[in-house]
Amino acid sequence: MAPTVQGPLFSFISDQSLALLLPLIVYWAYSLFFHWISLQEYPWFEKYRIHDKEEETRNRVSLPEVIKAVIVQQVLQTALGFIVVVADDSDMIFDDEASLAKYQTWITSLITLAGLQTVFTQTTIQTMAHIAYFYLETAARFFLAMSFLDTWQYFLHRLFHNVPYLYKHFHSRHHRLYVTYSFGALYNHPFEGFLMDSVGASLAFLLSGMGNRGALVFFSFSTLKTVDDHCGYNLPFNPLQTLFWNNADYHDIHHQNFGIKSNFSQPFGTIWDHVLGTHMSREEANKIIKMKEERKAARLSALNNSKTSPLTLTNNEAVAIGAKPIHNKDEDVHSSGNNSGNDSHEENDEKLRGPAGSVLRRTPSSVGFDGNSTSGASATTTQQTLSATTTAVELPGYRELLATRVRVDNGNVSGKGQGKAL
Numbered sequence: 001m002a003p004t005v006q007g008p009l010f011s012f013i014s015d016q017s018l019a020l021l022l023p024l025i026v027y028w029a030y031s032l033f034f035h036w037i038s039l040q041e042y043p044w045f046e047k048y049r050i051h052d053k054e055e056e057t058r059n060r061v062s063l064p065e066v067i068k069a070v071i072v073q074q075v076l077q078t079a080l081g082f083i084v085v086v087a088d089d090s091d092m093i094f095d096d097e098a099s100l101a102k103y104q105t106w107i108t109s110l111i112t113l114a115g116l117q118t119v120f121t122q123t124t125i126q127t128m129a130h131i132a133y134f135y136l137e138t139a140a141r142f143f144l145a146m147s148f149l150d151t152w153q154y155f156l157h158r159l160f161h162n163v164p165y166l167y168k169h170f171h172s173r174h175h176r177l178y179v180t181y182s183f184g185a186l187y188n189h190p191f192e193g194f195l196m197d198s199v200g201a202s203l204a205f206l207l208s209g210m211g212n213r214g215a216l217v218f219f220s221f222s223t224l225k226t227v228d229d230h231c232g233y234n235l236p237f238n239p240l241q242t243l244f245w246n247n248a249d250y251h252d253i254h255h256q257n258f259g260i261k262s263n264f265s266q267p268f269g270t271i272w273d274h275v276l277g278t279h280m281s282r283e284e285a286n287k288i289i290k291m292k293e294e295r296k297a298a299r300l301s302a303l304n305n306s307k308t309s310p311l312t313l314t315n316n317e318a319v320a321i322g323a324k325p326i327h328n329k330d331e332d333v334h335s336s337g338n339n340s341g342n343d344s345h346e347e348n349d350e351k352l353r354g355p356a357g358s359v360l361r362r363t364p365s366s367v368g369f370d371g372n373s374t375s376g377a378s379a380t381t382t383q384q385t386l387s388a389t390t391t392a393v394e395l396p397g398y399r400e401l402l403a404t405r406v407r408v409d410n411g412n413v414s415g416k417g418q419g420k421a422l
Helices: 015-040 053-058 063-086 096-113 122-162 164-169 171-176 182-186 190-208 212-229 248-254 271-275 282-304 376-393 398-403
Strands: 325-327 351-353
Touching (some): 164 171
C-alpha cells in the first residue's frame, strides 16, 4: 500500500482550521453551561459549590471585564495557532503499511528474544502491531504532550509568583479572582496567557509529533480541562474531576490567601507539586481555615468582653477594645493590580475601630479610647486584661501548623506586597 494523504474530518472545513475553531467553541459552550448552573442555583448543584455565592463579591474584577480580557487572549491564541498549524498547509501523509511493518518487526524480535515463537501466530503479531500503531502510539504522544504542558506551566506559574515584578505586573490579574468561575479560566494578562497557555500548548503539540487531528483533540481537551478547573464546583460525578487529581477543588486552594504559594500545577497532573513540596491537600486547607476562624472568633470574643476596660501595652502600643476590624491584609492577597495584600497568615496588623468610631494607632504613650493617658492601677488592670486577650487568640498548634507551610523557595514572598514569608 502506497503512502496516503489524510483527508479532512469534515468536507466543509480543514482539520487545521478546525483545530483552531473547536477550542473556542468548547470554551464558550462549557463556560456558559456552568454560568447557567450558577444563575439557576439548583439545590442539587448548589451543595457542590465550593464557595457561597455571596463570596464572589470579594473578587476584584467584574464579569464583563473578565470576558473582555478572555477575548483578547483568544485572539492571540488564534494568531499563534495560525502560524503553527494553518500556515503549514502541507498535507498529512501517512504510510500505514510501512509503520505497521516496523511494529511487526519489533514485536517479532521481542517474541524471539523471549523464546515464545510457538505461542504467538503471525495473525496475533499483526493484531498487536495494529494496536500498538493506531492506539498505543497515539496515546503515548498525547501523554507526552500533557506532560510537557504540565511541566511548562508549573515552572512558569511558580516563576510568576516568586519574581515580584512578574507577579505585580502580570500574574496578579488572574488572582483578582478569589472565587473562581468558568469564564475566568483564561482571565490573564495577555503576555502571561500568550506565554503560558498559547506557547506552552503549541510546543507540546510540536514536540509530541501528533498530527492535525491530534492537535484538534489536544487543544480542545486542554481548554475543556482549564475551564473545568475554574468552574467553582466540586462535582464527584464529573470525570474530569475524579480522574484527575488536579481539579476545581485543588486549584481553588491556590486562589485562597493561605494557599497562594501552593498547588502551582495545572492543568492535568500534580506531580511537580508533590516532588517540589508545594502540594496542599483539601484536608490540610480545611484545618488551616478552621484554626483561622477559631482564632478570629476567640480574638473578637475577648475584645467584646473587654469593652469597658481600655487596654494599654507596656511597649508603647495602644489596642482598641470592643471593635470590629475594618480591614484585614490577610484577606487581601488577591488585590486589583498592585497586589497590596499579605499572604503571611498574620492577623495582628489590623486597624481597629473604638466605640466612638475612631481608629486607634501606635502612640508614644499608653492611651485609652478617650485619648487620655492611663496610669497606676488602671494600667495594671488593662495589662492583665491584655494578657488574657493575648492568650485567647493564640490557639494551640496554630503557629506549628503554619510552620509546615514553609516551602522550599527559601522564604521568598510570592510577589511584591504579598507580605512576609512564613
